[in-house]
Amino acid sequence: MDVNLIVAALVTGSFAVSGGVKVLGTTRASAAFKRWGYPPFYRITIGVIELLGALMLHHESTRQPAGALLLVLLVGGLATHIKFKEWHVIAVPLVLGGLLVRLLLSA
Incomplete structure (x- = not known):
């Protein structure tokens, strides 16, 4: 199986799930954006972009x-x-970003 296909599936799936959670406004996503002081439309906009x-x-x-x-x-x-x-969630955007860069550089 092609490594690029696996990386693309992982990255695409991660952003699809993350975006869906934000757009749907799950309790956890809504609470996080509120805790950060961001208005609800930020959560929705970021979710749609994802x-x-x-x-x-x-x-x-x-x-x-x-x-x-x-x-x-x-x-x-x-x-x-x-x-x-x-700090407990810093690894997620770092790893996802690394996979995304790898995907983009392999194109």
Whole structure:
């Protein structure tokens, strides 16, 4: 099996789940954005971008712009976790970002 296909599936799936959770407004996602002081429309907007990015990553012709956009979101998420000293979740955006960069560089 192609490694790029596996990486693409992992990254796409991660962003699809993350975006879905935000758009649906689960208790955990809503509480996190409230704790960070972000308005509800930030959660929804970021969720929609993650969902669209996941769809765009799945297609080679839109993979590069989607990857760039999602990397910006990951940097923002990482900055938020650092600002609020949420060290236990720092690995998630770092690993996901690394996989995303690997996917983009292999294209």
